Amino acid sequence: MTALTTAIPVSSRSTDQALCTHCGLVVPRGLIEHGATQQFCCAGCRSAFAIIHSCGLDRYYALRDAAEDAARTDAEPLTVAADRSYEEFDSPTFHSLYVKPSGVGLSTVTLRLAGVHCAACVWLVERLPRLAPPGVIESRLDLMRATVTVVWDPARVTLSRIAETLAAIGYKPHAAREGREREQQVREDREHLVRIGVAGACAGNVMLLATCLYAGLFEGIEPETRLLFRWLSMGITLVALAWPGRVFFKSALAAIRTRTPHLDVPISLALAGGGLWSIYATLFDIGEVYYDSLSVLVFLLLVGRFIQHRQQRRAADAVELLYSVTPGSARRIENGQPSNVPVESLKAGDVVEVRPGESVPADGSVIGPGGTIDLTILTGESRPVKLAQGDQAPAGAVCLGTPIRISVELTGEETRVGRLMRLIQQGAQRKAPVVQLANTLSGLFIFGMLGLGAIAAIVWLFIDPARAIEQGVAILVVTCPCALGLATPLVLTVALGRAARRGMFIKGADVVQSLSKPGTMFLDKTGTLTEGRMSVVEWHGDKSLRSPVAAIESLCVHPIATALTRDLASQTASDDPTFPRVEDFTHTIGGGVEARIGADRYTIGSATFLASRGLRIRIDSAQSAALMAERGLTPVLIAVNGESLATVGIGDRPRSETADVLRSLRSAGWNLAILSGDEVALVRRLADSLGIEEARGRLSPEQKLDAVQTAARSGPVVFVGDGVNDAAALAAATVGIAVKGGAEASLAAADVYLNTPGISSVGTLVDQSRRTMRIIKFTLGASFIYNVIAAGGAIAGFVTPLLAAFIMPLSSLTVLAIAIRSRSFMPEEPSPTPRTHP
Amino acid sequence: MSILYVTIPLAILLAAAGVWAFVWAARTGQYDDVETPATRAVFDDET
Incomplete structure (x- = not known):
């Protein structure tokens, strides 16, 4: 991550800003060393620089700066080299x-x-x-x-x-x-490459021989030489069919056995039909042979599949990386001393400590004084939950405020999260196989052409028996499924690749098809439609109190305190000498805070907290607090010297882009609904403000899954969510879309992972899927029209097998050119630098 | 054109050798990572 941010070797000439020599971030003012050539934003960077320098590896910085311009992408936030041991x-x-x-x-x-x-x-x-x-x-x-x-x-x-x-x-x-799993993948990739190599070598050599045969037709060729070349072509083509081509026959057989339509069935038929005819023609030395078309077909199809496969793997890999990055360790207390252990080694009865910002590693009960946890990722509940001694802390919840200690009861698969993961796997298995448009179309198409070929042969049998087989074969060749078989995966691959560069990781090509037609879309609330964190929504009363309130709350690590500090302060304590000095700070868990600034005594907290301190609550403060509570906000009262002067409404705001995206989705024909684990009233209120009619709150993960499954019976369902509580629903939906900031479980379950927070990309995804499908239909249409004309010509007897062999590659090239030039998932504005490695 | 009876088998042998070499390379993992070694070569003067 260090190599990303703009790093300019520091010029400490400008005293108001300096950049860290190692990571390139702005150095906090207190740490700037005036006159020094190197500046560091933290101890981690200082020691990293020291290590690199002492090993004589300073060239790293020069290389990094050079590589930077090309590699500047969405930088991850710099995490300081750990103070943690491994x-x-x-x-x-x-x-x-x-x-x-x-x-x-x-x-x-x-x-x-x-x-x-x-x-x-x-x-x-x-x-x-x-x-x-x-x-x-x-x-x-x-x-x-x-x-x-x-x-x-x-x-x-x-x-x-x-x-x-x-x-x-x-x-x-x-x-x-x-x-x-990885070893298996590597083996598969290698075998795929071997097949492509062998098929390519066969195709190239057969093409050379075929060129000689075609030239022989015009220039004349000795009969023995022609025979030799035909036999050689047959030998090489048989190798191509029996070795790399075997995959098509195998999967066609499997498809026939399970009675599912699959592109490999018509492909295998074409390969077998063309092969058998050519062998027959070779053995008896009659008619034309089509070894070149057959071997090139095998090669091109394999290449198309490989590209598509790679693209999907890359998307899956990117998600896998995020998945691995989630903490796999816990802090176990042994003989009073904390030590880091892998989560897998936790047993029931162990005591673990969870620090603020960390997630609970296993289900257990709280021991000691308790604390506050955030269940957002688990249940969708946006308000922090207070835990007392003996309360249950579920794995996956995030600790807030003070460290808590938990006595482990259930671990791994037995935790609530673990059980949810099992539900997810079942959901994924139940998902009906999506029949791909191109597969069905080209399948039907090829069966049609086979029939047409047979009809042409029969018709010509009556007109001119000598040309019957030739015209039949001409149809088969001229209508080769190359374009159909390759264009669709290619268009999809191009689309998936461009989407990935724009931070939309699509795990399967069928997703594009499902998203291209409007259906039902369920949206999660917290973190998807809203920001998923507390912020200041309203302020009533004396505005001049903002700065002192921010100063006081900056001493506290509660989500409400964080919201107040972030949204009220224009500067932070470290940069502003005039920042109020806070004294006598006390924090009552679940109540509020008290502190003194100069001569003024501040009390900030709930109405009950202020009342318990015997302070006067003014009527207008009480009224606005009641209004805020009704609107789903958490009211916080601010009293100075015994009297309440202001009221702040804290809540989870909808993201700024949410309304626009939803409007455009609705106008595209999507049927929108909210499924949330949060309070019914909060969900209803948000739905009303966004104009969504159907909104359900207080749903357990199982209920969400049920809702999706019920809706899925009557049509395709898209689910957009981020939490563990959404994971089962994500897996069960026709298309599950996980948004940034989500839990690892939702990443594993979803079909699409969006690298941008909120639903802004959902609109783009849907639009571009529609566009991609349009391009696919266009290429299919174009090749269909070509095929109809060519087949008509062949039936009428204008197109000989030889001419067909020339026209066929031309049509394929045209369709492929359309596919590659298509503008699916192209950024509308000047493109951000693609995520490439120089 | 009887020379063909010598040159063509020879050509096929050569092609087969090429295919065999490719299959060997792919199966032993020479193509597993085609990106990192390229950057690695840039720094070889260091060591």
Whole structure:
């Protein structure tokens, strides 16, 4: 992540701003060292610079700056090189899960790294044997997948030390949860490549031989040579059909057995039909042979599939990275001392500590003084929940305010989140296979053409028996499914690739088809339609109190306090010497805060809290508080020197773009509804303000799933959500769309992951899906018209098999050109730099 | 054109050798990561 932000070697000439030498972020004023050539925004950057400098690797900075212009993308926020230790990387559980032995006494592990972007990263990470303590043998980075494979000597250095070094140079390591699946994928990819290579070699050689045969037709050819070339072509084509071509026959057989329509059935028929005829023609030395068309067809189809497959894999990989980055460790208390352990090693009865901002690793009950948690991701409930001793804390909830300790009761799959994950898997299995338009169309089309070929042959049998088979075959060749088979996947692949560059990761091509026609769209509320965090919505009363309130609340780490600080203050304490000095600060959990600024005594909190302190609440304050509560806001009263002077309404605001996007979706014909886990009144109020008629609140994840399944019976359903509570519904929907900031479970369950918060991209996604489908229909239409004309010509006897063999590739090329030139998912404004690696 | 009876089998042998080499390369993972090694080469003067 360090390599991303604009880094200009610091000029401390301008005293009001300096950029960090290491990460390029603005250095807080208090830390600027006047006159120094290097400036650092934090200790992490300082030590990272020191490590890099002491190893003589200063070239990194030069390389980074050079690579930057090309690599500037949506930067992740800079997370400071951790003050955390990676001791859980040394635990036996971690080792049994992720570490493999490698050679004599050595171990190897694959870790995912956050923030790997460019060539400089490769250079820096692969210098790990020089950066880390002795014992690291080798470090290899895979740039595309952002994984590093480290080989080290466990007798000389621990994995946690290596992980700390990686974190210190700016790449936080995470366990790569992939293992066997990944090996399987790699094997598949390699086999696919082998097939393409073999098919390509066969196709090229058969083409050469075919050129000679065609030339022979015009220039004359010795009969023996012609025979030899035909036999050679047959041999090579048989290799192409039997080796790389076998996949089509296999999947066609499987499709016939399960009685599902599949493009491979007509393709196999064409391959088998053309092959058998050509072999017959070769053996008896009559008519034309079509080995060149057959072998080229096998090659092109395989290439098309490979490209499409790769694109989908890349989208899935990007999501997988986010998935791995979620914390996999817990802080277990052993003999009163906290130590980091992998989540997998937690047992019932363990005591874990959860600090503010961290998520609860397992279901358990609170011990000790309790605290506040945020259940947004789990239930969609936007208000923080207070926990007392003995209360249940579910895994996945995020701790707020003060650290809490939890006695673990259920772990892993048995937690509520774990059970939800099982529901998700079932939901994914139940999903009906989407019959792709192109598959059905080209399937029908090819059956039609086969029939037409047969009819033509029969008709010509009566007119001129000698030409019967020739005209039949001419139809088969001229109507080769090349364009149909390749154009559709190509258009989709181009669309998926462009979408991914715009932060829309689409896991399957069928999604585009489903989104192109309006249906029912269910939307989650918290975090999807709204900002998913508390902010100041209204302010009634004395405006001059804003700054002191912000100053007081900045001392507190409660979501309401954070909202007040962020939205009321124009500056923060560190940059402003005139910022009020707060004294005598006290915080009552679940009530409010009290503090003194100068001579004024401030009390900020709920009406009950103010009343319990015996303060006078003015009628207008009480009235506006009641109004706010009615509107679904949390009212906070501000009293100065014994009397309430202002009231603030805190709530989860709808995102600014929400209304516009919903309006355009509705005008496109979508039927919109809100499904939320939050309070019914809050959901209703938001729905009214956005003009949505159907809105349901207080839904459990199971109820959401049920709603989606019920609706799915009568048509396609799109679900947009972000939380764990949405995950099952995301998986069960025809298309599940997860928005940024969501839980890992929703990422795994969704068909589309949007890298932008809120639903702004949903509109684009739907628009562009429609456009993509239009292009597909256009290419299908174009090739259909071509085919009708060509087939007509062949039936009428104008098109000979030879002419057909010339026309066919022309038509394919035209359709492919349309596919590649199509403007699906092209940005309307000047494009942001694509996420490429220089 | 009887030379064809010599040159064509020869050409096929050569092509087969090429295919075999490609299959070997793909199966041993030479094409698994085609991007990182390219950047790696840029820095080789360092080590």
